[in-house]
Amino acid sequence: MMTSEYTYYFITAFLYLMIGIRDWLSFNVIEVKAEHAQRREWTTRLFLLVAWFTHVQLLHQSVVANHQLDFSIGPSLSLLAATTVAMYWIISFRHQMGLLRPVILFLAIPGVFAPLLFTEEKAVSYTGLAFKVHVMVSLMAYSLFGIATIHALFIRVLEKRILSKVLSRVNQWPSLVAMDAILFQMLWVGFAFLTVTLISGVFFSESIFGIPLVLSHKVVFSILSWLIYAVLMIGRVKYGWRGRRAALFVESGFVMLVLAYIGSKFVLEVLLHRS
Numbered sequence: 001m002m003t004s005e006y007t008y009y010f011i012t013a014f015l016y017l018m019i020g021i022r023d024w025l026s027f028n029v030i031e032v033k034a035e036h037a038q039r040r041e042w043t044t045r046l047f048l049l050v051a052w053f054t055h056v057q058l059l060h061q062s063v064v065a066n067h068q069l070d071f072s073i074g075p076s077l078s079l080l081a082a083t084t085v086a087m088y089w090i091i092s093f094r095h096q097m098g099l100l101r102p103v104i105l106f107l108a109i110p111g112v113f114a115p116l117l118f119t120e121e122k123a124v125s126y127t128g129l130a131f132k133v134h135v136m137v138s139l140m141a142y143s144l145f146g147i148a149t150i151h152a153l154f155i156r157v158l159e160k161r162i163l164s165k166v167l168s169r170v171n172q173w174p175s176l177v178a179m180d181a182i183l184f185q186m187l188w189v190g191f192a193f194l195t196v197t198l199i200s201g202v203f204f205s206e207s208i209f210g211i212p213l214v215l216s217h218k219v220v221f222s223i224l225s226w227l228i229y230a231v232l233m234i235g236r237v238k239y240g241w242r243g244r245r246a247a248l249f250v251e252s253g254f255v256m257l258v259l260a261y262i263g264s265k266f267v268l269e270v271l272l273h274r275s
Contacts, residue, residue: 008058009058012051012054013112013113015048015050016051016085016108019051019105020102020105021102022044023044023099024099027102041096045089045092048105052082052085055081059075059082062074062115063075063078073118074117074118076261078111080139081107081110083139083143084142086143087147095174095182100150100151104150107150133200137200138193138197140190140193141193141194142257144186145250145253148183148250149254152250155180155243155244155246155247156244158176158179159244180243184236184246187229188233190229191230195226197222198222198223198226202219220260221260222260225253225254225256225257228256229249229253231249
């Protein structure tokens with residue numbers, strides 16, 4: 001790999017890190033004039049967009065080559081990190097969620113360097129529109145559920161602080177009611193994307209991947225994840241589930257997704273050295 005190609009890794013990681021630190025430090029400022037806060041937010045979004053474009057350039061080098069896509073674990077983690085940042089950037093125009101952005105950016109940094117850490121290539125030829133749609137919808141589902149999981153953890157922390165009467169900086173967060181509403185907005189969209197992903201994977205496996213459906217551990221864990229989220233959605237509609245109970249389902253469902261995709265890739269490619 002050329003030195004110039006390494007540059008995109010460090011530029012992307014550096015920008016994510018600096019934006020994350022700036023956000024983290026600004027969160028400790030108790031009072032900021034609305035005008036200054038709005039200007040800072042737009043500046044942050046602009047720098048984040050620049051960082052994301054450098055990440056996209058990096059992905060073009062590590063994922064796309066000679067009309068093929070490399071979906072080995074390293075490029076896949078990088079692609080998932082970039083999609084998560086993009087999804088959050090879009091969500092941030094509608095909702096402000098405190099420390100969620102710096103946490104997402106800090107977690108994205110290992111994803112940036114993942115192609116350098118996991119170098120085994122697994123290139124596949126482009127297989128048409130159905131394959132591309134399946135990949136993009138699945139990435140959006142994973143990203144939304146990842147953001148929702150971090151958000152659910154913050155709800156846990158905020159509930160614990162309120163119950164224990166540790167109220168420092170609690171007033172800088174949205175209310176629990178608002179955070180709960182934001183969480184389920186993300187979950188409903190993510191659930192719809194996951195449903196489309198499963199339907200396309202199960203019923204159109206041969207046309208998308210060129211092979212008949214095999215009931216692998218990836219498929220099993222994906223279905224388990226869908227069932228966990230489906231129970232949560234039913235519980236929300238029928239019984240108004242929220243708070244820590246909802247957070248437990250969100251976290252459990254995301255663990256199943258991680259085991260389905262990243263976990264299976266890690267075991268096969270890193271531990272067993274199989275594609």
